[in-house]
Amino acid sequence: MEENSYLGPEEIIRKKKEFLIPCVYHFYKKPMQIVRGDMQYVYDHTGKRYVDCYAGVSVVGAGHCNPDITEKTCDQLKRLQHTTSIYLTQPVVDLAEQLAGIAPGELRKSFFCASGSEANEGAVMLAQLFSNRSELLALKSGLHGRTKLGMSLTGLSFWRTDSNPVGGISFVPNPYCYRCAFGATYPNCDLKCADYIKEVIETSSSKQVAAMITETIQGNGGVIAPPPEYFKRVREILDQYGILLIADEIQCGFGRTGKMFAMEHWGITPDIMTMAKTLGNGLPIGAFITTDKIAASYTRPGASTFGGNLVSSVAALATIEFIKKHNLASNAEKLGAYLKNRLLELKDKHKTIGDVRGIGLFQGAELVKDDKQPATDDADLVLEMMKDRGVLVGKTGPGRNVITFQPPLIITESDLEEAVNALDKALSELK
Ligand SMILES: Cc1ncc(COP(=O)(O)O)c(C=O)c1O
Numbered sequence: 001m002e003e004n005s006y007l008g009p010e011e012i013i014r015k016k017k018e019f020l021i022p023c024v025y026h027f028y029k030k031p032m033q034i035v036r037g038d039m040q041y042v043y044d045h046t047g048k049r050y051v052d053c054y055a056g057v058s059v060v061g062a063g064h065c066n067p068d069i070t071e072k073t074c075d076q077l078k079r080l081q082h083t084t085s086i087y088l089t090q091p092v093v094d095l096a097e098q099l100a101g102i103a104p105g106e107l108r109k110s111f112f113c114a115s116g117s118e119a120n121e122g123a124v125m126l127a128q129l130f131s132n133r134s135e136l137l138a139l140k141s142g143l144h145g146r147t148k149l150g151m152s153l154t155g156l157s158f159w160r161t162d163s164n165p166v167g168g169i170s171f172v173p174n175p176y177c178y179r180c181a182f183g184a185t186y187p188n189c190d191l192k193c194a195d196y197i198k199e200v201i202e203t204s205s206s207k208q209v210a211a212m213i214t215e216t217i218q219g220n221g222g223v224i225a226p227p228p229e230y231f232k233r234v235r236e237i238l239d240q241y242g243i244l245l246i247a248d249e250i251q252c253g254f255g256r257t258g259k260m261f262a263m264e265h266w267g268i269t270p271d272i273m274t275m276a277k278t279l280g281n282g283l284p285i286g287a288f289i290t291t292d293k294i295a296a297s298y299t300r301p302g303a304s305t306f307g308g309n310l311v312s313s314v315a316a317l318a319t320i321e322f323i324k325k326h327n328l329a330s331n332a333e334k335l336g337a338y339l340k341n342r343l344l345e346l347k348d349k350h351k352t353i354g355d356v357r358g359i360g361l362f363q364g365a366e367l368v369k370d371d372k373q374p375a376t377d378d379a380d381l382v383l384e385m386m387k388d389r390g391v392l393v394g395k396t397g398p399g400r401n402v403i404t405f406q407p408p409l410i411i412t413e414s415d416l417e418e419a420v421n422a423l424d425k426a427l428s429e430l431k
Contacts, residue, residue, distance in 0.1 A: 006045035009033050023161070027395070028384055037064025040411045042392070050387070051415045053407040054394040058219065058251040058362075061278035062322045063408045069281055069318040076314040085308050091317060092308030098320050099289055102260050105269030109295035112287045112307035116250040116276030117145025119286035120213065122302075123272045124149060126290060127211035127244045130297040135205050137197065137212035137243070139174040140181075141221030141398055144213060144248055153213055156220055156398055170204050172197045174218060175226035178355040178366060186227050194233040201241055211244040211271070216262035219251035222397025223357055223364025223404055231268045244271040244294070250286075254278040255323050255409055257360035258333030265359065281319040285312040328409035329360075336360035338413055339405060342420040350427040352378060361409055364402040365423070374399025378430055385426035391419045 007015070009031050016024070032044035040063060042052050055061065062069060076091070083089055092112060100108040111126075113119055128134050138144070140155040152165035155174070173181040173193045182192045201209060212234070218224035238245055247270035252262040254275070259265055261273065271294055276286035284306070306312070323329070340356060343365050347353040352375060354368035367375040367382065379401040386393055394404035403423065407415070 006033055006035060008045060028387055029380075030384070032387070039063035039066065040408045040415055048390065050390050050392050051407075051411075051418055052392045053405045053411070053416075053419050054392050055406055055408045056282065057277070057394065058256065058406040059277045059280075060282050061254050061256060061328065061409045062281045062319050063410045064282070066281065066319075066322060066410075068322055069315055072318040073283065073311060073315040076311050080310055082306075082309060082311075084305055085303050089308075089310055089313075091310050091313035095308075095313045095317050095320075098317060099275075099287065102320065102324075103273060103289050104261055104264050106291045107269065107273055107289045108292055110287050110289045111298075111302070111304075112285065112309075112313070113304040114284045114306040114309070114312075115145075115286045116248075116274065117147045117150040117286075118304065119250065119274040119276055119288045120144045120153065120246075120248060121147055121149050123246045123274045123288040123290075124153070124211060124213065126272060126288065126294065126298055127246060130294045131210040131242070131244060133208040133210040135168045135170070135209040137170050137172055137200065137205075137209055139214050139218065139221075140171050141174045141176065141218055141224065142213070142215050142248070143218075143220040144215075158398065158400070159220065170200050170209075172200050172212075174221060174224055175230050176221075176224050177227065178357070191227065191230060191233050194230055194237065197234060197237050198240075201237075201243075207241060209241060209243045211246050212238055213246040213248060215248045215251065217252040217257065217359060217362055219362075219404075219406075220396050222366060222399075222402040223362060225357055225359050225362075228266060231263065231266045235268050246270060246272045246274065248274050250274055250276045251406070252362055254319070255329035255332050255360075256362050256406065258329055258336060260323075260329055262359065278323075279316050279319065280312050281315060281322075283312045283315040285309070285316050323409070326410070332360040332409045335411060335413060335416060336363065339363050339416050339420070342416070343405075343423075346420065346424055346427065349424070352427055352430060358405075361405065361407055361411070363405045364396065366397065366402045368401070374401035376401045379403060381430060382423065382426045385429060386419070386422045389422040389425065391422040393419070393423075 036043040096110045138153045144153040272290045343356040355366040
């Protein structure tokens, strides 16, 4: 497209208002029109470059328009685009084999769909089928999707539009140490938040709970990474009651935290794991993976029109290959440590930063007022000022006050330096 043929932000906003349902909101008071991507950078219609530290919400882990992935995806697109799962094709079985190779423990059998919401819906249904139970547990401040059940499992009121959610779901406190629900401090708390799960099962459920679903690291909840012993304790409690653990790795999977899947940090294998986002590096794909034993309970015909789609499967195969070949998990570990240190330096300098947390290239800086209340307006200003300086970051948390970094895993130290300097300048200008 020629530069002068772009619609431009004002006209896009006008068309959005006229033709899109208003729930589809966008970031920034003065948004730009993004027209091109190249690995860790995106470019707007004026040619301005931005360091993308949000990766389309943790999606383009291997970079925008990564040439290796794009070439293979385009080849497939030209040869055969779609058949659906009633016909035999190769990429879907190759992809399932790859996932079985990289997933932790005995997770070996996959089902493919087109989004994260669908993956979570499917995972929950599988848990209910296997256990012949229906009740569920979910974490406060978790986000699991936009569908009826996904939204009902979501513990963030910001994302809960449905005023008639699915029943049989109990919420348990999330391991949010900065604002502990029990007013305790880690490690003296002895993981009260995990133990409280037992209390909820005993007092608010029929004790016939099928599964607990949890993001391994909460993304939209404000980058909540649990203390190291948390999931071990959770698993012990769930095992006592025969409750399955479903790990939603939709934001944190595929190398982002320094391991292929975040649950590996704590040596816990979930019973079912859900994936999407980085799996397709920008192409729509979702999946859930489980053990042979649990998979065996799902035998009635189950098809997803786009599940295992040839083009998405080839993109996912190429993405996994790229992540492994370039050891992006170790890049995430190394650069994540750099980013965290730099954010901690800023925390010492600016009292607006109340907390810095996260693992690998999944980091958040929580902005607060003097009384520790969420500095929501400041977060909006910071986001805008960073964008003006050519850096894109996210905004998460129940108070929408956590500046969130989830860049492509191919990002470099100098890009992150540019991003942190932009944050530093924005915070300085707040006063
Ligand atoms: C942790 C998590 N689970 C599920 C979803 C839903 O995925 P999708 O938007 O692909 O349906 C999201 C989306 O942001 C997510 O962050």
